[in-house]
Amino acid sequence: MEAAQLVHVHRGKMLESVHKGHIAVVDSDGNLLYQAGNPQQMVYARSSMKPVQAIPLIETGAADFYHFDDADIALCCASHNAEKQHTNRVLSILSRIGLDVKDLQCGTHNPRWEEVYEELIREGKPVTALFNNCSGKHSGMLTTAQHMNETVDDYYKLDHPVQQRILEAISSLAEFPKEKIEIGIDGCGVPVHGMPLDKLAYCYARMANPTGLSNERTTAVKRIAQAMMNAPEMVGGTNRFCTDFMRVAQGRAFGKAGAEAVYCIGDIETGIGIAIKVEDGNGRGTEPVAVEVLKQLNLLTDEQLEQLKGYHYPQLKNCRQETIGQLSPVFQLESAKKHIQ
């Protein structure tokens, strides 16, 4: 199935660009409920997998041993701005586990939060791995490795127990065989996991409504989802969709973006999982789609939709701060009653 038109980008009255892609809406029994484009499209989950990647952090007992609160767990699921609230907490986690910023193997990129970047430059300080948007996830991986008395210098490699536990958890939650999961390397050096879009949606459905999971797994996924919803500022940060969406959803849903234009949502109230992939990989397309899916599924009130309007219909501004265009979702979800197994 071809990608569906998802978002139109208008400049003035003329259509300037188009984002196409795929959507799968799945319930926790593994039924594909709605779709657009190809709901079985193979996708790398990228950072949308972070909440699932946090499962071993809970299940090994590492989170409890090192006194992780909701904000700590949420930060392990984050692609954060590197605001002080994020970097201070990463430092706190590293300190608790007896490690240091130099143990983070995620590599470096400039901090997303411009004030932090400018402060580093003004003070002549280096951009370290601390400021990488994935430093929370890497701290979480190190926490598990420390707790399990495993080596900490190679935790990012696929054959390390940290990554093998994660692979096991993903395969089990998705009910998708490990050997079929396509492995690539993420922007931060750890394995990324390729699977059909509906399987990714199914992971989120089962985190939202842990059906058929062991008691231990049920506790773990509930704790992770609750942590994200209780500390949404940790998952992204100021002016970030993940954070603002979870604030507006007020405990009914959790969501996480992934690079190359992936977005996933789990809705606690209905047990529905949503996975979105904009095929061109441009993240600007995912937010209008995510809000529109929530609207079409009646998962948010009109008031909540109004609060998310800036993400639903983003305005394009130019360097003179004039509004010169707009993004608009243009798809209609199709019903699709079938089991995804």
Next chain:
Amino acid sequence: MEAAQLVHVHRGKMLESVHKGHIAVVDSDGNLLYQAGNPQQMVYARSSMKPVQAIPLIETGAADFYHFDDADIALCCASHNAEKQHTNRVLSILSRIGLDVKDLQCGTHNPRWEEVYEELIREGKPVTALFNNCSGKHSGMLTTAQHMNETVDDYYKLDHPVQQRILEAISSLAEFPKEKIEIGIDGCGVPVHGMPLDKLAYCYARMANPTGLSNERTTAVKRIAQAMMNAPEMVGGTNRFCTDFMRVAQGRAFGKAGAEAVYCIGDIETGIGIAIKVEDGNGRGTEPVAVEVLKQLNLLTDEQLEQLKGYHYPQLKNCRQETIGQLSPVFQLESAKKHIQ
């Protein structure tokens, strides 16, 4: 006609993202020679129109009056990095015409060249319109306005003679009626021009081989194209495709990128014009397509293609500087013998 698959983005062995779009290859007699996707797709030329927008700068005599050399003219066609070589020259132009940075109406964005940005921060200096990638074009517009004794505070408005002369030049070169040109507002506040992709390619074909143009227009477009090819470092800057492509092409072709993933090339030797639009607006898709079109049309030697390999098949690196993926062009141009009028 639907957009064609143009570029595949692989991470490891798996296809992660796809860029679709449209290509038109036109000769200077107005024949559509080759196509992919929809060669009549309506597109905003964005900054790809800058070389055409420079025509009145030459034809009014403003460039000669203010002693513009090739580098000055090339800078008026640029989306520059805001390296010192660019900003110093903008200051020189403004000084020659008796105006100042505050007269640039392009608005501000952070300088593209990171060293310049960091220097501004370290020295506590403000980001002004000087550093806008369009400040060269705006200096050129101001130059024409000054030379013609026109107002300089509203040169960016559609009804100002500066913009009306530009509109006239575009319409005439494209042989596309003014009233059919779709007007939007660019990132820097001036009008942008929407027209079918093949008309945009035709503009470049006629600049490459000025067929059926007045002597005055012929002189102007030849001077602009030569200026870009003689001073390619002004058109983009260090590590920029426009600059590196024109260096490698060694005077046989000129090219200019436009925002939202437009790219146009004029080939002097054959009089061919090429216009590319990646439909999703992601600029990373245009460079592999541009080089691949040049390859399929046999406009570059194997040695030249080898020099442009990094743009033809861009490697994706992660924050650890590991190569984790690659972009590859995947289209085949189709023959299309028909007149575009």
